[in-house]
Amino acid sequence: MIFSIFFVLLALIITSIVIVPVFFGAPWHPASRKDIHRALKLCEAQPGEILYDLGSGDGRVLKIAAIDFGMEAIGLEIDPVKVWLSKQFLPKKNLSNRIKVLRQNVFDFNFKHADIVFIYMTHQALDKLFPKILETLKPTATVACYRFCLRGIQPEKVTSDKKIFIYRFNKGKSLNAYS
Numbered sequence: 001m002i003f004s005i006f007f008v009l010l011a012l013i014i015t016s017i018v019i020v021p022v023f024f025g026a027p028w029h030p031a032s033r034k035d036i037h038r039a040l041k042l043c044e045a046q047p048g049e050i051l052y053d054l055g056s057g058d059g060r061v062l063k064i065a066a067i068d069f070g071m072e073a074i075g076l077e078i079d080p081v082k083v084w085l086s087k088q089f090l091p092k093k094n095l096s097n098r099i100k101v102l103r104q105n106v107f108d109f110n111f112k113h114a115d116i117v118f119i120y121m122t123h124q125a126l127d128k129l130f131p132k133i134l135e136t137l138k139p140t141a142t143v144a145c146y147r148f149c150l151r152g153i154q155p156e157k158v159t160s161d162k163k164i165f166i167y168r169f170n171k172g173k174s175l176n177a178y179s
Helices: 004-022 033-042 061-067 080-093 123-136
Strands: 049-055 073-076 097-104 118-120 142-148 162-167
Touching: 033 061, 033 097, 033 118, 033 142, 033 162, 049 061, 061 073, 061 097, 061 118, 073 080, 118 123
Parallel strands: 049 073, 049 118, 073 097, 118 142
Antiparallel strands: 142 162
């Protein structure tokens, strides 16, 4: 009986972490430490800047941004299991003052304070989400897309392996009436 209950709970946890997110735009497949470092270097991340990680999963992007780059890192994650999991690692690393993990739907969030937005989502999710992000993103912000590019927008930088796409929108969000 106990074994059956354990198996059912394990199946539910695996389903909530791996399968359910596929239907909401991003399967859970964590980025490697090496690729996260490369992305933040390409973004020219600076200490004190604010990074948002959309679909922050286990919090690895947040931890690297805070520890290795001195950033304030905010993770937006809708899955309560992943929010709990990532929060378990924060107190042990003494990062709770520089990292926040919010159980939040990224479609209902204002990105006006973001210096860097790290996104690892499918094209379908990016197509729906990015117009909303662009509405609230400050003109000097940088967007780092991992594995999936923003369709129809030319990246400023792309890694040779085509895993990381960097976008800067420092020319404003729209053309003026005279262009």
